[in-house]
Amino acid sequence: MAASFDPASRLRDLGYELPPVPQPAGSYVPATRSGVLIFTAGQLPFRDGDLAFSGKVGYGVSVDDAQEAARLCALNALAAAAAEAGGLDEIARVIKVTGYVASAPGFEGQPQVLNGASDLIGGVFGDAGLHARSAVGVAELPLGAPVEVEIVVEARS
Numbered sequence: 001m002a003a004s005f006d007p008a009s010r011l012r013d014l015g016y017e018l019p020p021v022p023q024p025a026g027s028y029v030p031a032t033r034s035g036v037l038i039f040t041a042g043q044l045p046f047r048d049g050d051l052a053f054s055g056k057v058g059y060g061v062s063v064d065d066a067q068e069a070a071r072l073c074a075l076n077a078l079a080a081a082a083a084e085a086g087g088l089d090e091i092a093r094v095i096k097v098t099g100y101v102a103s104a105p106g107f108e109g110q111p112q113v114l115n116g117a118s119d120l121i122g123g124v125f126g127d128a129g130l131h132a133r134s135a136v137g138v139a140e141l142p143l144g145a146p147v148e149v150e151i152v153v154e155a156r157s
Contacts, residue, residue, distance in 0.1 A: 045147055
């Protein structure tokens with residue numbers, strides 16, 4: 001990774017800004033740190049404090065909309081991780097992405113939905129954004145969200 005690598009600039013080049021860290025919807029913190037590892041709580045597709053998408057993927061929510069929801073979730077997760085790390089540039093790499101997709105019966109495209117989050121992370125971090133991933137279909141998610149994403153990142157120090 002070159003010394004001039006700037007994830008915040010790459011994020012802006014992709015047409016996004018790091019949002020404020022979403023407030024927890026329960027008794028937990030947005031992210032927690034153990035050594036150089038930062039674990040985020042599951043993040044929903046909030047935009048400007050409002051849930052941007054709701055419903056089940058495959059019934060009422062298209063794959064394209066679900067991919068955008070996954071991108072919003074990833075942005076919120078990156079915001080939480082960056083706040084814990086001391087800034088987006090203090091994230092050395094993304095290790096793991098776990099995504100949950102509220103799926104209509106018979107919907108099997110969870111990996112395609114989670115590509116929205118993975119592609120954004122890869123676009124921001126390049127090779128340092130290559131990560132392991134799980135894409136899980138579930139019956140329901142909090143507040144009726146179609147997607148929830150959590151990440152594990154490695155901080156620089």
